[in-house]
Amino acid sequence: MHTERLYFADPYLRHFSANVIAREERGGRPAVALDRSAFYPEGGGQPADSGTLGGVAVLDVQSEGELVWHVLAEPLSASAVEGEIDWARRFDHMQQHLGQHMLSAAFEELFGLRTVSFHLGATAATIDLAITALEPSQATAAEELVNTVIWEDRPVHARFVTPEELARLPLRKPPQVEGPVRVVSVPDFDHSACGGTHPRSTGGVGVLHVRRWERRGDTVRLEFLCGGRALRDLRRKNAILGRVASALSVGVDEVEAAVARLRDAEERSRKALELAGERLTRYEAAELAAQAQVVGGLRVVSRVFEGRALEEVRSLAQQIGGAGCVALLGLRGAKAQVVFARGDGLPLDCGALLRAALAPLGGRGGGQPGLAQGGLPDGAQLEAALAAAVAHLASATEL
Numbered sequence: 001m002h003t004e005r006l007y008f009a010d011p012y013l014r015h016f017s018a019n020v021i022a023r024e025e026r027g028g029r030p031a032v033a034l035d036r037s038a039f040y041p042e043g044g045g046q047p048a049d050s051g052t053l054g055g056v057a058v059l060d061v062q063s064e065g066e067l068v069w070h071v072l073a074e075p076l077s078a079s080a081v082e083g084e085i086d087w088a089r090r091f092d093h094m095q096q097h098l099g100q101h102m103l104s105a106a107f108e109e110l111f112g113l114r115t116v117s118f119h120l121g122a123t124a125a126t127i128d129l130a131i132t133a134l135e136p137s138q139a140t141a142a143e144e145l146v147n148t149v150i151w152e153d154r155p156v157h158a159r160f161v162t163p164e165e166l167a168r169l170p171l172r173k174p175p176q177v178e179g180p181v182r183v184v185s186v187p188d189f190d191h192s193a194c195g196g197t198h199p200r201s202t203g204g205v206g207v208l209h210v211r212r213w214e215r216r217g218d219t220v221r222l223e224f225l226c227g228g229r230a231l232r233d234l235r236r237k238n239a240i241l242g243r244v245a246s247a248l249s250v251g252v253d254e255v256e257a258a259v260a261r262l263r264d265a266e267e268r269s270r271k272a273l274e275l276a277g278e279r280l281t282r283y284e285a286a287e288l289a290a291q292a293q294v295v296g297g298l299r300v301v302s303r304v305f306e307g308r309a310l311e312e313v314r315s316l317a318q319q320i321g322g323a324g325c326v327a328l329l330g331l332r333g334a335k336a337q338v339v340f341a342r343g344d345g346l347p348l349d350c351g352a353l354l355r356a357a358l359a360p361l362g363g364r365g366g367g368q369p370g371l372a373q374g375g376l377p378d379g380a381q382l383e384a385a386l387a388a389a390v391a392h393l394a395s396a397t398e399l
Contacts (some may be wrong), residue, residue: 002066004036008158011094011197013038020076022067028057030075033067038085041068045118046097046196047293049090054081089132090197095227096125097185098198099157099208102149103127103224105190106142108172113138115172116219124211124229128219139222141208149189153203157185158194206230279349281312285319290323296393298346302386304330317341318371326350328383328389338365338385340372348393357389 001021007015022033027208032053041063042048048061053070060071060155097120104115104127117128160180161169175181175193175349184194186202199205206227213222225233248258292299301320313331320327321341326348331337338358340350350372356367358374361381365374376385 003034003068006038006325007040007197014087016083020079026071029071031071033068033069037068040197044196046093046120049085051085053083054078093206094197094199096120097196099226101190101192102146106145124223126221126223128221131220134213134220140351146208150202150205153201154186155201156198157227281316281319285316289320289323289325295390299325301325302328302390304382306332314339328386330386334381336376336379336382338374353389356392357385361385
């Protein structure tokens with residue numbers, strides 16, 4: 001038994017008649033093999049076709065030996081069936097697959113870069129190039145060459161060749177199959193051993209756009225879009241650009257300059273805000289230092305804050321310490337945190353004091369004699385921790 005693969009002769013065939021020649025279950029679902037099929041089975045980096053057989057959805061198509069198996073959504077009782085290919089999916093795959101052939105050929109022709117793998121996904125296709133870094137100028141040159149060949153609308157020839165013909169063809173890489181070899185050729189540009197489906201001419205690809213690339217181990221993975229995918233991507237990006245331009249009250253061509261102005265203004269505002277914050281922290285630190293209580297011969301500021309950034313509280317503690325005081329500050333937020341600081345020359349080890357105050361409450365932390373930081377498992381314990389630290393200072397002048 002074998003399945004005649006109709007897509008070899010006519011990749012544009014959408015409807016066909018066939019007979020069921022075998023049935024089985026595959027992955028818990030019913031599957032049938034036909035005497036002839038236009039459904040392309042998964043292989044060569046190209047996903048399987050979808051569509052219907054006798055009105056039943058075809059979920060997957062796989063090739064095993066001489067048979068093409070069609071995995072179905074539900075059992076199919078008929079022996080003679082009508083098949084219908086999901087043409088939008090098929091033609092999309094045809095565009096991406098031929099685009100890949102030409103893109104790989106362009107990189108090899110221009111830069112001697114070999115394609116080591118190809119993946120055709122649902123939204124984008126990728127090739128892996130045998131190089132660790134790709135220059136933007138290289139990607140642009142390859143993209144330009146491919147689109148030149150696309151717009152020349154060269155014919156695409158797909159045929160099985162004899163061993164003698166195969167030996168004469170300048171294939172990009174040796175065939176990966178045994179037995180008869182099918183070669184897809186773009187005249188004066190590319191010859192590849194391939195069993196996939198492709199447009200009749202390069203113009204069927206429409207356009208190829210290199211979207212982005214990144215290093216992956218010893219290769220560069222490059223993502224590209226062809227035909228309808230490239231058009232949809234252009235529409236999406238154009239819509240985004242239009243909305244941004246409208247929000248900025250500028251023309252589309254002025255968006256880049258407008259964004260640059262916004263970034264400059266944001267940077268100036270950020271620096272001004274930082275300076276204002278530093279001034280406020282100094283004023284607050286001076287006010288708190290003026291209200292310090294004397295404990296064990298040291299001027300101590302003990303306070304719990306809420307809704308402030310840890311960096312802000314740490315800076316405040318250091319400013320209070322700079323005023324010749326000991327700062328015992330708590331911060332109640334997503335975490336319960338404690339910051340201790342002291343002025344230079346004061347007889348106190350903030351790290352030791354913090355550990356002594358937090359340990360009985362299940363807290364942890366540490367630091368240097370002049371600055372220490374830690375945390376507690378429960379924000380409700382902050383007042384108790386600071387009270388414990390004050391008690392330690394009252395009972396001993398050195399820690």
